[in-house]
Amino acid sequence: MTGTVVLGGGFAGVWSAAAAIRLARAAGRELTVTLIDPGDDLVIRPRLYQAEPSRMRVSLDRILGPAGVRRIAATATGIDTGRRTVTVTARDGHRSEIDWERLIIATGSRLQPPTVPGAELLHNVDTITAATKLDAHLHRLPDLPPGEGRFTAVVVGAGFTGLEIATELVDRLAALPRDPGEQVRVVLVERSAAVGPELGPGPRPQIIEALTTLGVEQRLGVSLAAADAEGVTLSDGSRLAARTVIWTAGVRASPLTAELPVERDRLGRLAVDTELQVIGAPGVYAAGDTAAAAAEPGHQVLQCCQHALQLGKFAGHNAAADLLGLPAVPFTAAPYVTCLDLGSAGALFTNGWDRRIVSTGDIAKARKRNVNELWIYPPTDDPDELLRQADYRFSVRQICS
Ligand SMILES: Cc1cc2nc3c(=O)[nH]c(=O)nc-3n(C[C@H](O)[C@H](O)[C@H](O)COP(=O)(O)OP(=O)(O)OC[C@H]3O[C@@H](n4cnc5c(N)ncnc54)[C@H](O)[C@@H]3O)c2cc1C
Structure with missing residues (x-):
């Protein structure tokens, strides 16, 4: 039996695989579940803005191995929905084809680099490799010759990730x-006229207050025109001397989604039905940042951890149910919440799509620590607990951000 194949070992992929196994066990049935990812770890991507990002990972084998999920360390490069195969390239370059009966695409998303001169000089915190490179760069700054911009960081994009890395950098640089006398300077550059454009006006006063408290400068209504070794040029022609420039703007679904000749949204996400099956691709499901699913009336899921976890559990359940002849369940999202880290100015916990503020400061920061350090981590070496939590009805907290 070829069973269910999950592409991607992020939050959505891990929970898809666990949920598929959980349903089969609960029904007393056999099911082969295989997870394919080029790496060996679940990367805790929401924490990559923090110091020491190389530790933000958990062994996939310790999460999924004891539950009986097979793992192949490879990159999926092609999907044939007619023959029900996926082409993969192993780490040694060996290419092969793997059969599937049900496929779950959970290959996540990627930051889109800008097309400006000097784009190759920009740092980012999108992947563990890039975040680790930034961390090493920051630690080398004291060894550079003193000069304007040595301890200045420019963060481009004042969305969720831009706000978190900018506020965190104040302490990391300090x-x-x-x-003596060399100043730490963090400058947030945002094309829109306001910070946190996608967060809406609700939490903006608190965000601006936190940026002001931390001394994070805001350059609004301008974009990055060019980067060079000494700093950046903005679209209004102004210059900022900076040895550290971080790009955070614009994430798109994994390019693997383009392998399917089906509808995708402006973020490259696959259109799915209520059971998370890709519309126009029978037997193929999508979860996490690759899925354009309805969350609540009038709202689509966001490319965030809260939705990735939930989508994974439903996609895994439904892909296994379809294969085993069991009833599928329609995806229902838990009420939407966010928790934005604001460095030493605390955090901001909001409720609902209009992001009504629930708590700020230390109270929200304590929640953010729980989210980051406990709630988003799946159990390891404990298959019973993993499968208990893999139930789509299970919810410890309304986790996001
Ligand atoms: C700095 C940062 C901060 C964030 N903060 C928050 C936050 O506070 N709250 C929040 O909710 N969200 C946050 N997010 C977003 C959140 O991390 C993502 O929405 C979430 O990780 C999506 O999970 P996923 O499983 O869909 O994809 P990913 O976590 O991207 O995992 C995808 C996996 O697929 C693998 N893969 C990719 N291509 C292939 C392929 N071709 N073949 C096989 N495997 C492949 C990758 O190696 C990866 O392991 C943040 C993201 C970043 C970068």
Whole structure:
């Protein structure tokens, strides 16, 4: 039996695989579940803005191995829905084809680099490799010759990720050894006229207050025109001397979604039905940042951890149910919440799509720590607990951000 194949070992993929196994066990049936990812770890992507990002990972084998999920370390490069195969390239370059009866596409999303001169000089915190490179770069700053911009960081994009890395950088830069009088400067550059454009006006006053408290400068209504070794040029012609420039704007679904000749949204996400089956591709499901699913009336899921976890559990359940002849369940999202880290200015916890503020400061920060350090981590070496939590009805907290 070829069973269910899950592409991607992020939050959506891990919970898809666990949920598929859970349903089969609950029904007393056999099911082969295989997870394909080029890496060996679940990367805790929402924490990559923090210091020491290389530790933000958990062994996939310790999460899924004891539950009986097979794992192949490879990159999926092609999908044939007619023959029900996926082409993969292993880490040694070996290419092969893997059969599937049900396929779950959970290959996540990627930051889109800008097409400006010097784009190759920009840092980002989208992947563990990039975040680790940034961390190493920050630690090398004290060894550079003193000069304007040595401890200045420009963060381009004042969305969720831009706000989190900008506020966190204030302390990360301040912790580095500096000459007396050398200032730490963090500048947030945003094309829109307001910070947090996609967060809406609700939480904006608190965000601006936190940025002001931390001394994070805002350059609104301008975009990045060019980067070079000394700093950046903005679209209004102004210059900022900065040795660290971080790009955070614009994430799109994994390019693997383009393998299917079906409808995709402006973020490259696959259109799915209420059971998370890709419309126009029978037997193929999507979960996490690759899925354009309805969350609540009038709202689509966001490319966020809260939705990735839930989508994974429903997609895994439904793909297994379809294969085993069991009833599918329609996807229902838990009430939407967010928790935005604001560095040493605390955090901001909001409820609902209009992001009504529930808590700020230390109270919200304590929640953010729980989200980051506990709630988004799946159990390891504990298959019973993993499968208990893999039930689509299970919810410890309304986790997001
Ligand atoms: C800095 C940062 C901060 C964030 N903060 C928050 C936050 O506070 N709250 C929140 O809710 N969300 C946050 N997010 C977003 C959140 O991390 C994502 O929405 C979430 O990780 C999506 O999960 P996923 O499983 O769909 O994809 P991913 O986590 O991207 O995982 C996809 C997996 O697929 C694998 N893969 C990719 N291509 C292939 C292929 N061709 N073949 C096989 N495998 C493949 C990748 O290696 C990866 O392991 C943040 C993201 C970043 C970068």
